Amino acid sequence: MTDARFDPAVADERWQRAWTDAGTFTADSNSAKPKSYILEMFPYPSGRIHMGHVRNYTMGDVLARYQKMRGFEVLHPMGWDAFGMPAENAAMEKGVHPGGWTRANIAQMKAQLQRIGFALDWTREFATCDPEYYGHEQALFLDLYESGLVYRKESTVNWDPVDMTVLANEQVIDGKGWRSGAEVEKRKLNQWFLKITDFADDLLEGLGKLEDWPEKVRLMQENWIGKSQGLTFKFEPLVPLTESIEVYSTRPDTIFGASFVAVAPDHPIALEVASHQPDAAAFIAKCKQGGTTAAELEKQEKLGYDTGYEVLHPFDNGWTLPVYIANFVLMEYGTGAVMGVPGHDQRDFEFATKYDLPILRVVASDPARADEPFKGEAEAGDGVIVNSDFLNGMTVEAAKAEVIARAESGAWGEGRTVWRLRDWGVSRQRYWGTPIPFIHCDTCGVVPVPKDQLPVTLPEDVSFDIPGNPLERHPTWKHVDCPKCGAAARRETDTLDTFVDSSWYFLRFASQPADRPFDPDEVAKWMPVQHYIGGIEHAILHLLYARFWTRALAHTGKIAVEEPFAALFTQGMVTHETYSRIDAGRGVPVYYAPEEVRRTAEGATLLADEAAVEVGRVIKMSKSKKNVVDPDAIIARHGADAVRWFMLSDSPPERDLPWSDAGIEGCARFVQRLWRLFNAYDAAATGEDKALMRKTHQTIAAVAADIEALSFNKAVARIYELTGATEKAAPSASRSAAIRALVHLAAPMMPHLAEEAWAAMGEGLIADAPWPEVDPALLVDDEVTIAIQHMGKLRDTVTAPKGASKDTLEALALASANLQRSVDGAAIRKIIVVPDRLVNIVT
């Protein structure tokens, strides 16, 4: 080798072209090799790749390249989650068409990804806004409709009364529309739903088999699905109320602690009361203000309206309970009515305190404490039932069963399983999405578009001058003839939630016939995805929806796969410190980008005026805080391998990674350091260096294990260690072997550098080379360091042969002068020996 410096500006492009020309990363589904499907969550084409993408895709890339070296036929595809709101926002702000904007973004981002040298099979690229893709999606949607998994019902949306449009939750800020500033209202619309609840039990059960998913994600999904056993039962009415009120409770054991009944604002009884009580109508109207998010509903003050109605306690004819309308009761969950037990439910406690209702204790830590007062909050924990007639003395579990049994034998209630999971509303009143393939006919009702007329494509000539759905107001698009009777009819103008697009894209990557969404045999070859990598923010919705679609497609006989993702990994964010000043006039912070600032050990100054700016917390990179670093600029300066190395170094991949200029410079230096070491390769060197051979083989094994566990930061540390040891070693055949091993170890992480070195050694593409074999005999050391402790405190260390007997280690410990000084003649009560580890003397 000759070049003193590795020049990424030349090498990056050279090897990227070499891989493309050779089709190195084109997946062959007919290969005889075992298959492995590596997938990272595909990006929304916002315009620029950001560091979070780079980190995500670098991790998948290391796995893909490593598995290829391990003899797998690897599928590692890339595409675009291309529908969604930002394109419409751009259309409104800049007057560009969402399609054109999206296509331009995709072109730009694809070029960026290619400059990082990812081992992607670009032959399978697609965007969800391709009519071909969303046409297949429409066909799948019709299949689900035929199998009964699609239906329509009323549901609540955020309504902006000024802009006359539906708002997304993120467009509602402090209860007001983001553009108009008007108070948002809840409004009911007839919308399309998918019956995910049909699969609730199966989705829950399946979590148990997903052993290679993070425990936290499985827990979050379990809680989201929220299976609960409880009781639905009726409170009988007292005149003038005529109908009984059916409630659902997960705590029927606390039934003697009930002090009120509360119904949802849209419960039939609430509506009935409102019809003759203007105050009740006003209260319900007030409940309609504000947005629809759970967080908002839960955080708002618990408000109620006393209807004046009363109901009877099921176990005591002399016990009446007041009926309230309450803003925290949801019509969608259970029966839309609850019994309030203030002593043992925090929300009920707050409500009872506010409206001066009795707070009764029916659960206590022991029967003697039946009359203990509450300490300002409800007690939801376990205990013994008290003050509850025939339930007294029972455990919570036993009391639940007893109440359910009595309700069922008395025919006034029924034990029931209720799910927190709700059916998935997929209607969006927006343009830039997959049109829902249905036609509304006055005589035939809702009619599916015949499959031979798919795709239903979006019209190009739309305007975003005024808020609202351009499909709805397009002059001709929605006017069609009914496929059934031929009469004039109207197209559905709602489009599908973009989560539908991302619920089956992984199947389309695996197989893309023109005439069908996918080929089941091809899908069977690749699925399930071996490693799925993405952000923790998708822990529930996207991952649950994808699991549901996979099941739904299996249910309709389309595929034979049950779980789409065998192993899941959720990576952390890329963060950066923020630079700001408080604007004197408005009192709000003004943020500055890293390139506008000079960072010193003490603080930071703005380049423009050399005056100080405040260095703020290290937070997720975001445009609004201007703490973003552009991957392109960094690659131009340091090369792709330095950036990739930085993404893998230091921080564990599941945690946040703080970007720093010093860090990337250190990585760039290491690329050059390895290059110098590779240049010192001498194929003709002779002689053996046993210690270095051990280190080499131990490192190969450890790096492999670390990559397989996705502990890239540990693999990086191992490579640093072996690099240091190899640099220090004198020339020998062992050292030459160590250098060759390092080229292999670097190959998945710094592929351009590795190819350059491998070529200089006269070899072909290292991307095609096998992972080096290890000699098991070289993996174990023959000496170990033994810690000598007194009462658990370290007093000395000695080296001993590996596997030395307990007696030997004990004798070694007692011979230590430091140990003896610490023991100071005290009587030894016990000696604990952990072989190959430590000896602890207890006095």
Add this chain to the structure above:
RNA sequence: GCGGGCGUGGCGGAAUGGUAGACGCCGGGGACUUAAAAUCCCCUGAGCUUUGCUCGUGCGGGUUCGAGUCCCGCCGCCCGUACCA
């Protein structure tokens, strides 16, 4: 509000209940150089009465011969909360 997670030197972090701080960054000292850059070597948790000792893994308790790791109770930050993707 509810569900989930995280917390270790100046910084990122390592550590099957068994030597806390591997590895990297920053910083300090030195070598090379006319000089600088690059590179190489050494030091680098705090404190002390320094062959060594004490303290130290967000805070307060506990279990254990031994706790960053296990248990109980807090605090702080992050993610999600069903129309952001």
